[in-house]
Amino acid sequence: KQEVTQIPAALSVPEGENLVLNCSFTDSAIYNLQWFRQDPGKGLTSLLLIQSSQREQTSGRLNASLDKSSGRSTLYIAASQPGDSATYLCAVINPGGGADGLTFGKGTHLIIQP
Amino acid sequence: NAGVTQTPKFRILKIGQSMTLQCTQDMNHNYMYWYRQDPGMGLKLIYYSVGAGITDKGEVPNGYNVSRSTTEDFPLRLELAAPSQTSVYFCASRQDRWTEAFFGQGTRLTVV
Numbered sequence: 644k645q646e647v648t649q650i651p652a653a654l655s656v657p658e659g660e661n662l663v664l665n666c667s668f669t670d671s672a673i674y675n676l677q678w679f680r681q682d683p684g685k686g687l688t689s690l691l692l693i694q695s696s697q698r699e700q701t702s703g704r705l706n707a708s709l710d711k712s713s714g715r716s717t718l719y720i721a722a723s724q725p726g727d728s729a730t731y732l733c734a735v736i737n738p739g740g741g742a743d744g745l746t747f748g749k750g751t752h753l754i755i756q757p
Numbered sequence: 758n759a760g761v762t763q764t765p766k767f768r769i770l771k772i773g774q775s776m777t778l779q780c781t782q783d784m785n786h787n788y789m790y791w792y793r794q795d796p797g798m799g800l801k802l803i804y805y806s807v808g809a810g811i812t813d814k815g816e817v818p819n820g821y822n823v824s825r826s827t828t829e830d831f832p833l834r835l836e837l838a839a840p841s842q843t844s845v846y847f848c849a850s851r852q853d854r855w856t857e858a859f860f861g862q863g864t865r866l867t868v869v
């Protein structure tokens with residue numbers, strides 16, 4: 644059974660810092676990996692989708708990398724801002740896992756101090 | 758483009774009552790999902806559908822039922838509400854296994 648772990652569980656940094664969030668998964672036979680952002684009391688907003696054949700994806704100040712063989716992904720946030728404060732979730736899609744449903748990590752709760 | 762829409766946003770139920778959580782998407786996606794999110798537990802898959810008329814159980818289906826009569830709609834039914842069903846419920850959709858999943862804003866359900 645696929646398991647997804649996110650480290651750290653919580654992170655607090657001053658505004659302007661570059662930071663890295665980590666995601667690891669136990670079964671490397673994935674179709675793709677998706678990073679989400681969740682604001683308190685809100686739904687999940689898709690940030691980046693990386694296909695299993697890709698090494699990285701970029702969107703603005705966000706860069707996500709994928710090393711499928713080692714079961715790891717990182718989300719790099721450049722020049723962090725208070726508006727980046729949220730919970731960040733990673734999810735992987737495996738063959739046969741409930742109509743290729745996403746398996747989620749428990750998230751990293753990020754606070755950017757002004 | 759509305760994306761994935763869930764109603765209601767909040768609901769309080771008494772033990773033993775029934776209700777239906779509504780989910781509709783306007784992206785013509787084949788796959789639809791229901792997840793529940795509990796504090797410290799992450800998101801767990803309840804039911805899923807790969808197209809109209811086709812549904813199947815996920816990881817935590819007990820106490821729930823679903824139907825998929827159209828591509829757009831995927832309602833989740835709670836027949837006899839129990840306190841263990843207090844949670845935030847999310848509906849999601851995607852076109853296929855290679856594409857992005859989109860989520861609704863969630864329904865916060867409390868069973869008392």
